[in-house]
Amino acid sequence: MRFLSTLLLGLLIATSSAFAIAPDEILNDPALEARARGLSANLRCMVCQNQSIDDSDAPLAKDLRVLVRERLVAGDSDDEVITYLVDRYGEFVLLKPRFGGHTLILWASAPVVLLAGAIGIFMAVRRRKQMTSDPVASVPLSDAEKARLDSLLKSENS
Template sequence: MKRLALILSLALAMFAMPALAVQPDEILDDPKLEQRARDISEGLRCLVCRNENIDASNAELARDLRLLVRERLLEGDSNEEVVDFIVARYGEFVLLKPTMTGGNWLLWAAGPLMLLFALGAGAVYLRGRARAQEPAQQDLSEGEQARLREILDE
């Protein structure tokens, strides 16, 4: 029973670890450069897998991006220069967290603006509904009352 519990806990521990797709031949010899490459890769989106960073993706394009990051670091680029190079080549979509510059501010503000608009529209609707007069109730005509009695007696 203890062995089964141990095997089960080890199996669950394997699932809890992050699944990194970085191949041994991609890893840089310098641990500091490798850590910088990992830090940069955390913020770069795999263009095939969409919402995975390039370190977690097994796609060929993600591998190419990982190699490109490491190549630029070996050439002496700073972290910002590497990210700028990749954004210039693949567009801002490659960033997992886009910047708030240019037209992106509208995308960042769209959610809160739509919420404010919906709250305003709801308030106007409720205010108008509270002020509305109840419709005047009309009595049934003689013919309608006779028909109603006939239906209810059946």
């Protein structure tokens, strides 16, 4: 029963994007429709924010899907459509931001954090190995400690 419910949930999630695009939005030309789907899969729904306009059923997402198709029918290239939308809505409309000077922190932060974590783990493991490799032998006894130890051992043996 649990497997069946998981399978059903998975099917519902997989087909959820099919319900977002209304039949009246679909273009008659399959090549243009494929281009429109490719573009809209990479554009962010400004209402849902973590969904593409292809997956969202928000009214603004529908408007953006229609706009993309209108621009393609008008003869715009894919890059021209993206440029038009970025000029109009800002770069936030892109699900995958462009690489540039203003997004350098966004792109560089993940590798920097990963490298810092790896260095931290390496140093912690190294420190732990040093601590567990006979910590008593690494600190020599002072002359006073040696004399005290000798006197204790003599008194214990006698």
